[in-house]
Amino acid sequence: MAVETSYRICPLCEACCGLEIAHEDGKVVSVRGAENDPFSQGYICPKGVALADLHDDPDRLRTPMIKRNGRFEESTWDEAFAEIERGLMPVIAKHGREAVGAVLGNPVSHRYGISLFSQRLLRALGTPNIFSASTVDQMPKHRAVGEMFGNWMSIAVPDITRTELLVILGANPMASNGSLWTVPDFRGKARALKARGGRIITIDPRRTETAKISDEHLFIRPGGDVFLLLGLVHTLFAEGLVKTGRLGQHLNGLEELHADVAPYDAERMAPRCGIPAADIRRLAHDLAKTERAALYGRIGTCVQEFGTLNSWLIDVVNILTGHMDEPGGMMFPKAAAFAANTKGAPGSGRGVKVGRRTMKSAPVPEIMSEFPVSAIADEITQAGDHGIRAMISVATNPVLSSPNGEKLSRALETLDFMVSLDIYINETTRHANVILPGTSPLEDSHWDVLFNQFAWRNTARYSPATFPLQEGQLTEWQTIMRLTGLVQGRGPNVDPEALDDEMTRAEVEKLAGPMTDQLMGMVAGLRGPDRLVELELRSGPYGDGFGRKPDGLTLAKVKAERYGIDLGLHEPRIPEILRTPSGRIELAPADFIADLARVDAALDQPAGDLVLIGRRDVRTNNSWMHNLPTLAKGPNRCKLLVHPADAARYGLGNGALAEISGNGTSLLVPVEVSEDMMPGVVSLPHGWGHDQDGAGQGLAARNPGVNVNALIPEGTRDPLSGNSVLNGVAISLRAAVLPIVEAAE
16 A cells, blocks of 8 residues: 555644644554644644554553453443443432533543533533633633633734744743644744844743743742732833723723732832842833733743732733734634634623632632632542532543642542543543543544634644544544433433434524524534534634635635635734623723732742742643653653752752652652752642553553642632642752662671
């Protein structure tokens, strides 16, 4: 058989690069960047190459697994669903639907079948107990933009190809290729920015990969972002630098904001953020006086106690300096499909609702219909008769990825029943009674449902499956449809395609009414997620309106263009994008202003002597990637980075073993002494700790590393969003004292 080449959108991180997969006789020959892709333009990182490893990984599940007598055994699909009916439905019958919890992981956002159809499962399940990875690292951003612009997903991104000054706060796009900013080949775009005379300033407690290619790097105390941002906003008002431009007529709360930031001058803020007052004022002037500038903040600004205030104030700074919704500043993408801010009447809406429910175990409100993933253990063990008794996990591993995973692991063992949809037996799914396998990314077609909404430019791209499914395998959407039918009470043998037809028709009927038959006829040749993409695309901002705009997009037109269709750079979208009840940008939401009282209290508290931050590596941003040879090779990446002064203080040297303690837990980890660290700050990467019995990832277990989240108290959260506090956590450190092993006589 001759070598064939297929186009594939990479689903392994937010960059969503277009790839060329060369394959022969069912085997991958090579993976390279697709030069003609209008979005990624030939870029590829090591994760894209590792798609072949993932497809061929012998540890990847290919059949359903049922736990019998404490051990997983392969089963048929019919046996697996019969077992789920036997174990799950009695829990619902006895305790009600709220006795079931559902937790969704990061890969859900990268697989359109799971992303679209899991929402149907959750609606059918009818439980309030929904958790996701969003509450580990991004919920503050959703809460902030929801209050300000009226929609959870209206997140502005840097217009990097036109900006003259890019200020990066608590983000490392050199490693992530963007986070809530889909920007493949950040290095290349940064190089082009500097070649045209632009500048990049990075503010971070570590001299990151991004900081090293920047024109300037400023150290900041972990958790100090809110003090820096308030100092910037105060300076803008106090020194007459505010220029709201055309957005001025669309703002609510400008005067209130001015009054409320009056106490936070740069001199007062400087000691708590670790940046001199003169630098705070200079930064404010640079942002205000540069014609095209953008302030971008990400994970580092979210995973701390003032995460929501940080996310809010970043957008406030961009608005006050005239750089929000302007070319070269922060702009709102216009996705071709699935973006709520392209639907309905433009310019106003119902806004967002928070706190419609609270958890049973603690007065923690839901945000975006989710509770904090760090609260699952307490909702199982501390909620009494109303606690969670069964769990459905979808493509997630919170035992590693959320704080105090050992507590969660113990709690999962007490459940009456657990079912997981996953490609691995991992530290979380090892607790399941049944595991339903997902597919290889190369056996799945793809459309970016979420990341087009954060993209550096607008495109419409689709990639077909590279390889056919193995005989008897279900697609992920078919698996979820069958599980949906089961929890609806229809038994374990629901026809997933028939149920998809029924549910899609009901969804269309809500919107189209008497036009339902006509619309369903126009998409009759499609099933599953492709049909949902077609419905969204044709009714979207670039769509053909089901024939009303003949030049508009359809899925067939996108498929006909192998590498997709370029829809161009972003254009201003305010006021069209607004969905607030007032039809204006809410610059001073009441909850955010009230939360400034916590800032006042924190100003009187001394900074921690030694604090912990996480970090990300381009090869290891998800725990399961540690099982792929292409990504796992090379030096040990699970090391504790320590500044030389701190290393000397604690008697540590390069390669020494340190004992790091927090949350009642101690970990032993090798040290790397590094000038890249801010004194008083140490860094340990996220997603390691593959040393637990029963997990089935052999390569990862050979270099397990340690789980940084074991050091994090699970109850410490940003109160406005419920997001876990992972950075700026106080820890203790010492040289490890190893037991002396006496030689045998």
